[in-house]
Amino acid sequence: MKSKLLLFSALALCSATVAANDYPTSLYVIGDATPAQWNSDDVIRMVTVEEGVYEYTGDLTEGRMRFVTTYDFAPGYGPAMASTVVGDNLNETYLELTTGSHELEFRSDYTAPDKSFKVMAAGRYQFRVDLTGETPVVEVSDATDLPDQWATHSEAVYAVGSATNAGWAIENSIALHETAFDSGIYQGSLYLNTADEGAELKFMVMQKWNNRMYVAAVSGTSVDAVGEYDLKYTTSGDEDWKFIVNIEGLYDVTVDTKNLKMTISEPQVSFPEQLWLVGPAVGGWEFDNNKVLVNSGEEGVYSWTGDLVQGELKFFAGDNFGAVAYGAESNMTPLQEGVLNVIMLSNDVDNKFNVLSTQEGNYTLVLNLNDMTLEVVKNGTSTAVDEVEVIDWVQESYGIVSEQARAMALYDISGREVVSVNGTLLPFDGLRAGIYVFVIETTQGRATHKIVIR
Secondary structure (H helix, E strand, O other), rough: OOOEEEOOOOOOEEEEEHHHHHHOOOOOOEEEOOOOOHHHHOOOOOOEEOOOOEEEEEEEOOOOOOEEEEEEEEEEEEEEOOEEOOOEEEEEEEEEEEOOOEEEEOOOOOOOOOEEEEEOOOEEEEEEEEOOOOOOOEEEEEOOOOOOOEEEOOOOOEEEEEOOOOOOOHHOOOOEEEEOOOOOOOEEEEEEEEOOOOEEEEEEEEOOOOOEEEEOOOOOOOEEEOEEEEEEOOOOOHHHOEEEEOEEEEEEEEEEEEOOEEEEEEEOOOOOOEEEEHHHHHOOOOOOOEEEEEEEEOOOOOEEEEOOOOOEEEEEEEEOOOOOOEEOOOOOOEEOOOOOOOOEOEOEEEOOOEEEEHOOOEOOOEEOOOOOEEEEEEEOOOOOOOEEEEEEEEOOOEEEEEOOEEEEEEOOOOOOEEEEOOOOEEEEOOOOOOEEEEOOOOOOEEEEEEEEEE
């Protein structure tokens, strides 16, 4: 695989391999031929048969329909061969629905062509969407004798409110995921706080503001201890009865939408798969998959190697600001070599580490959630270069090749060098599959990439 990287004054970390296809967790049916109509809040969730394959069986009326990946009109998929214009909108076309196989085209956003199927004859149909091949396709079948096939529950509910780290920012609301497909039971960990008097909590069916939510069954219900509390599903703003939270700490939360119960329990010891490093010291307050601490092989221990510049940083257990966060014991603690203490942050405690201008450079950070420590190792000065340069390099099954390289090296996620060469071929001989930090040196300087060896 050939990769090109533009090096600017700040280091850019990139993946040197194409990751496994990131198929959407769910696929939905929308359109006036379906029970959902053109209401994005009512899209119908297809059954996930296997990763990247989805099925829906149900009655359709005359009208149009297509597939979306979220509770919105885009992104999604429509028939690639759609060509008949809808009204006067040249961007909106349809293909008459027939049984058989149809190629699909991905619609990335609202500006992309809006292609849909047009159901000419009301009837019962089965759709099997397969995104795993080189070209996405849908198989359409007559389903006269088949039972309904769709999910009746969403894949997550979203905790929001002043009692959570998300506050009332719906985009940061914290997902509690279903325990099994279409189970209607959702679980996750929430850091609850009482920073605000009368701190509130409720659960949205979607990660956007609408009137589909789970709230307290009785107005003014207080959460004073672990235990079980009655829920109510409502679409009425007059019944927007939030829980009043009077406990603080990390808890396991279960939302059972079938039996309408919320259970709060003491947390089981579990660790996230990875941590996100966020802040101006690593480029800004955004979640970048190249700024991820990965598991080092020991449960609860995570490592990252890369450049840090002047500025603040902290760690998140998810890729959103509502996730559990970790920072310093006191705000603006200087990041320096050695072992530093780490605490879990909350709405009223937001202590960040601070990289001083004199401490900029290339670091390996090892965060241990077992003993809540951060080991800091400075590897040297920054690998960033000032001059723009294009570096060509190829990752093959046997190693990395770059005609521009003067030297190359691989480091494991703990920062230990595992192989290095002064030349244009870096072999993979004897290396285990896993994530490595690849350092390449040219006449213009050094650059660092994260790669995966499979």
